[in-house]
Amino acid sequence: MSFLELTQGPLWYLASAVFVIGVLWRLIGILRLGRSTDRSVARASGLGGALKAIALHSVPHGGNLKRTLYHFLTGYGFHLGLFVLLFFAAPHVAFIKGLTGFGWTPLPRWGFLIAAEAAFAGLILMWLRRMTDPVMRRLSDADDHIATWLVFVVMLTGCLALQEAHDSLRALHLLCVEALMIYFPFSRLMHAFTFLFARAYTGATYGRRGVTP
Amino acid sequence: MKDLPDTGPATPPPAPERKIDAQAAIDHFIQGCGSHIGSYLDACIHCGQCSQACHFHEVTQDPKYTPALKLQPITRVYKRHKAPLSGVKRMLGLVPPELTPEYLQEYEELIFDSCTLCGRCTEVCPMGIDIASVVALSRQAFVAAGLGPPDLLQAAETSRDKGSPLGLTAEVLRDRIEWLSDDNEVEIPLDSETADVLVTVSSIEMMKYPDSIVAVAKLMNAAGVDWTISTKGYEATNFGYLAGRGDIAKIMITRLVDAAESVGAKLLVIPECGHAYGAMRWTGANILGRPLPFEVVHITEFVAQMIRDGKLKLRKTEESVTYHDPCQISRRGGATADAREILAAYSSDVREMDPTGNHNWCCGGGGGVQAIGTAADLRHAVFQIKINQVEATGAKTFVSACANCRLTMDESREVLHWPQKVQSLVEVLADRLEN
Numbered sequence: 001m002s003f004l005e006l007t008q009g010p011l012w013y014l015a016s017a018v019f020v021i022g023v024l025w026r027l028i029g030i031l032r033l034g035r036s037t038d039r040s041v042a043r044a045s046g047l048g049g050a051l052k053a054i055a056l057h058s059v060p061h062g063g064n065l066k067r068t069l070y071h072f073l074t075g076y077g078f079h080l081g082l083f084v085l086l087f088f089a090a091p092h093v094a095f096i097k098g099l100t101g102f103g104w105t106p107l108p109r110w111g112f113l114i115a116a117e118a119a120f121a122g123l124i125l126m127w128l129r130r131m132t133d134p135v136m137r138r139l140s141d142a143d144d145h146i147a148t149w150l151v152f153v154v155m156l157t158g159c160l161a162l163q164e165a166h167d168s169l170r171a172l173h174l175l176c177v178e179a180l181m182i183y184f185p186f187s188r189l190m191h192a193f194t195f196l197f198a199r200a201y202t203g204a205t206y207g208r209r210g211v212t213p
Numbered sequence: 214m215k216d217l218p219d220t221g222p223a224t225p226p227p228a229p230e231r232k233i234d235a236q237a238a239i240d241h242f243i244q245g246c247g248s249h250i251g252s253y254l255d256a257c258i259h260c261g262q263c264s265q266a267c268h269f270h271e272v273t274q275d276p277k278y279t280p281a282l283k284l285q286p287i288t289r290v291y292k293r294h295k296a297p298l299s300g301v302k303r304m305l306g307l308v309p310p311e312l313t314p315e316y317l318q319e320y321e322e323l324i325f326d327s328c329t330l331c332g333r334c335t336e337v338c339p340m341g342i343d344i345a346s347v348v349a350l351s352r353q354a355f356v357a358a359g360l361g362p363p364d365l366l367q368a369a370e371t372s373r374d375k376g377s378p379l380g381l382t383a384e385v386l387r388d389r390i391e392w393l394s395d396d397n398e399v400e401i402p403l404d405s406e407t408a409d410v411l412v413t414v415s416s417i418e419m420m421k422y423p424d425s426i427v428a429v430a431k432l433m434n435a436a437g438v439d440w441t442i443s444t445k446g447y448e449a450t451n452f453g454y455l456a457g458r459g460d461i462a463k464i465m466i467t468r469l470v471d472a473a474e475s476v477g478a479k480l481l482v483i484p485e486c487g488h489a490y491g492a493m494r495w496t497g498a499n500i501l502g503r504p505l506p507f508e509v510v511h512i513t514e515f516v517a518q519m520i521r522d523g524k525l526k527l528r529k530t531e532e533s534v535t536y537h538d539p540c541q542i543s544r545r546g547g548a549t550a551d552a553r554e555i556l557a558a559y560s561s562d563v564r565e566m567d568p569t570g571n572h573n574w575c576c577g578g579g580g581g582v583q584a585i586g587t588a589a590d591l592r593h594a595v596f597q598i599k600i601n602q603v604e605a606t607g608a609k610t611f612v613s614a615c616a617n618c619r620l621t622m623d624e625s626r627e628v629l630h631w632p633q634k635v636q637s638l639v640e641v642l643a644d645r646l647e648n
């Protein structure tokens with residue numbers, strides 16, 4: 001079995017299983033922690049509050065946007081760039097089509113370049129901030145750095161593999177993706193899902209009070 | 214005016230050597246870790262944006278006042294004992310160490326002195342994490358371990374033993390009401406057999422700002438409300454709630470519920486006090502374990518309704534006014550608009566602070582911080598933010614609707630030599646009554 005076959009076969013299935021089972025395990029586990037009923041008389045709808053909070057917290061409110069503009073721009077640059085790459089880079093579209101039978105128009109090369117630049121710039125600038133800002137330095141732990149570096153390596157090997165000139169580069173990219181998928185459920189990368197829970201819980205609690213904090 | 218001694222607690226005796234039971238804190242954290250807390254702890258991405266919204270960080274620029282750091286003690290316990298997949302991580306030795314007495318002590322200042330439970334950090338957090346509620350839970354765990362500021366804990370215990378944190382016993386209440394009633398020629402019903410509305414008091418008002426009580430009485434009487442205060446349950450402040458003493462919080466809530474039930478009140482009015490409103494309106498039923506048998510409103514909600522119903526007529530002033538939003542009434546209480554309705558009826562020149570409403574800055578003394586002696590310097594420093602906000606409006610009158618905020622601001626303005634008077638919304642309103 002070649003290196004590429006290994007990363008496309010057994011390793012891929014292993015990583016996918018760990019990712020799917022791990023993420024579900026963790027999300028269900030969080031929900032199973034349970035929460036006591038709020039017996040206060042609601043002023044407004046909790047569900048409405050949850051939905052509002054999910055939308056509203058995509059932008060800092062209360063006049064705080066200018067105070068957190070760096071995070072806002074780098075965060076959006078990175079996340080949007082990454083999503084575009086993940087779902088619209090030509091090899092990914094082909095890969096998803098092979099897996100599910102569904103395909104869509106991939107990004108042209110210039111689109112890929114813009115998305116990749118935004119993602120790289122966002123990620124690097126966020127990491128630089130993590131290394132230099134006293135508040136972020138104080139908060140950061142190993143998980144923050146491992147996650148950043150894993151994503152960085154995945155994106156870098158992805159760009160290298162883009163031409164599909166060398167199987168080994170593709171295999172290397174896949175290997176990095178698989179490492180990321182296995183690491184994901186055990187790490188803070190889970191925020192990709194838990195952000196919905198956190199926003200919804202706060203939104204529901206304060207939505208009942210008639211506020212969206 | 215009859216001279217009554219201020220029966221506030223004497224300076225607490227020097228704290229005895231503390232025995233810290235870290236296991237008690239761990240158990241409390243494990244028990245309190247519901248799915249909302251789990252979601253918060255799993256979602257925090259250590260971005261630090263919350264520091265930009267916290268007044269303690271704002272005035273000191275010290276990274277230790279980053280709100281997210283206050284999540285760390287419970288995060289340790291969660292990751293070690295409760296988080297899904299923590300079993301796998303434990304086998305691999307990848308969980309954080311157990312809480313120790315030293316570690317807890319290190320975080321004590323962050324959990325008590327430097328969090329006013331104002332909830333401002335949540336607004337800026339991309340995950341929407343409600344750090345204040347985690348701090349409230351952490352206070353309970355810290356207190357269970359034998360930690361916590363002695364003066365705050367003393368205030369809670371005095372409330373339990375004497376009926377109020379400032380020693381406002383039933384007898385003192387009776388005396389003071391008689392005195393206020395005689396002196397101001399206003400009827401203040403006490404212990405009526407039945408009443409539609411039970412009005413509660415804050416001992417801060419009763420002992421330090423008694424004119425507020427007179428103002429409430431004038432407003433109630435002018436609106437023709439069938440109301441009473443009751444010696445069975447009168448203290449609206451809940452230092453048990455603020456000090457992480459769930460048992461005392463429940464006693465305070467129960468007293469008010471018993472009093473309201475005994476007079477058959479369908480409505481309970483919370484006076485100008487922010488946390489009292491939060492404690493009763495939003496957590497009272499949860500602490501009690503059953504729905505409250507009456508409606509709870511803050512005095513600003515009540516007065517706004519009376520104005521809406523045409524029961525209170527005011528002579529509008531042209532003097533400019535600005536309003537400090539008590540965090541627990543606006544941002545965390547949802548009664549933001551009611552104060553605005555009152556202000557609009559009171560003055561033709563209402564000047565909002567920047568930021569205002571749900572986004573307004575805290576006074577620095579909420580969440581029990583006002584009662585913590587070691588936090589005094591820090592909260593005085595924080596008050597500079599409010600001074601700047603008020604001065605920028607250029608308003609002549611500066612009001613709030615929380616006696617605790619008022620006391621905090623009065624103390625700080627004295628230290629910072631700021632001449633602007635802090636007034637109570639109900640007091641300025643009562644002076645403009647037409648009927």
Ligand code: SF4
Nearest residue numbers: 267280329331332334
């Ligand atoms: S609740 Fe208020 S005081 Fe506490 S950490 Fe958040 S912003 Fe700071």
Ligand code: SF4
Nearest residue numbers: 257258260261263338
């Ligand atoms: S803003 Fe929210 S996610 Fe960021 S560090 Fe603070 S609590 Fe954590």
